[in-house]
Amino acid sequence: MTRAHEEEVLARIAKGLVYTESEAAFQAPRRRTEQIFEYNHTPPSETEKRRSLLVAIFGSVGERTVLLPPFHAAFGSNVHIGDDFFGNVNLTFVDDVDIRIGDGVMIAPSVTLTTTGHPVHPSRRADFGRFSEPIVIEDKVWIGSNAVVLPGVRIGYGSVIGAGSVVSRSIPPMTVAFGTPCRVVRPITDEDLATRTAGHEAVPFGSSGGPEEEAGEPGGSVRIGRSVVRECR
Template sequence: MDAEERIARGMLYTESDAAFLADRRRADLLFEYNRTPPGAVDRRTQLLGRILGSVGRNPVVASPLHAAYGSNVHLGDDFYGNVNLTFVDDVEIRIGDGVMIAPSCTLTTTGHPVHPQLRQDYNRFSEPIVLADKVWLGSNVVVLPGVTIGSGAVIGAGSVVSKDVPPMVVAVGVPCRPVRDITDADLTQRQPPGLG
């Protein structure tokens, strides 16, 4: 089985195995993006289109933006990403429409084996991440490999999301767990404690 198939199956692979992916990295473009003035909206949007795999309408991504590749990230329409957003996108990260991400969040598709002897040559595994439409991640959220967060879900600040989150729930904690449904009662209040 070749490296590309092992990566696609979520199996272990090394940095040497992944060398064929080097041309997909967008480090120089990220460097340029992070030094482009916030008011240069057209230029920033054009750069995002060259950095990311796909970008919907009306993206707002504050600098600095960090990505392992960039080319494996796909943003829907009306995306908002605040400062210090990090994509460890060794495989795909798919983000739906109307998603908001607060400061200093990390979405990492990649993890490493627990046993140190298996971490030679940066041995790792990668699994895709999906954020469905209208997801909101509070500040300092970490989303781990293979996670899907359902439409409309809200993830509280500081949470570590290691398992799938269903749609239309508030989920918080380390590890992150749903604590309640989002209902029409939420149309009349600001936000539950612990978010933002």
């Protein structure tokens, strides 16, 4: 493949148009499969080695990053992570194009962030035909277990995505959203500053599975009016 052809394929990918496995094969050297395998088999005590591997795997990675193995990525080099990130086990990045994650983001177990989908008509899926659109997760977002974030989605600052959600459209900042498809349920307000606090009967949230889980209603839930809706576990 000539350089001009490579640039044409990259331009098509950037526009979210369909491209094939053969057309994109020139990008194979950017896959970090060996380093990801090594990271997933590195003992927890070897913190410096883990850190150096994350720097080698990702396009960029901030400070105080916690990523529990195993994790998986199509490339790794197209993932950009900010400071104070917590990612629980079985996090999957389908990063054929950029996945950009801000500061202070928490992601629960078995979440998939996929920038890539496939055409509906089978004839267009020949040679693994696909399209890709970037994902952006802004600062302070919390994504619950088993959620799937689809191509082209932006999740706004501070928002909470409930467990098991399929996020097919962008979510505005400072909102609680969950469901299949994922929809905004309510805003996050100053009333939430009193939740999960001793002596308060307020809106309990589920756990990210992170290192500072608090006690509360079993399994994690959100109270809306008189009903309790399972949310983030």
